[in-house]
Amino acid sequence: MRLIPKTQKTKVENPLEWIPVERIMEIGTTFMMDSLQKSHEIDRLDIRPDKGIIKIVFKYHFTEVQVDGYSGEILSVSQRNSDLIEKIHDGSILDFLLKSDSENSKLVYSTLTSLALIILGISGFYLWYNPKKIKSIKKRGYS
DSSP states (O other), X not given: OOSSOOOOOOOOOOGGGOOOHHHHHHHHHHHIIIIIOOOXXXXXXXXXXXXXXXXXXXXXXXXXXXXXXXXXOEEEEXXXXXXXXXXXXXXXXXXXXXXXXXXXXXXXXXXXXXXXXXXXXXXXXXXXXHHHXXXXXXXXXXX
């Protein structure tokens, strides 16, 4: 299982001969609707002029379509597992599952995680320091 699909390459002849980005977006959305029957709403485009491709990443699933910038041919359709891991890591997975554009769950997740780390740090210090303090008090009492 790969986290990020391997970037395909095309024969880069002249970067000025790319087909319009709007046409590439249309190719990707049409393929997504017709062939995979998944949501066709685009999240972002990753343009790689040196490799001659555009990666289309979709908003409501973790599919990536790589399109040749010169011919419009679809070179690769893959799952982007790195995006799933990123969403789990930063807490935005809840917004993703609820199809919400707000980042409220990310804010709540990071706030709760921060508070938990502060509490763990304070309690850890207490668990380390208190036995040392008790030991020193007992030592002073017996001498």
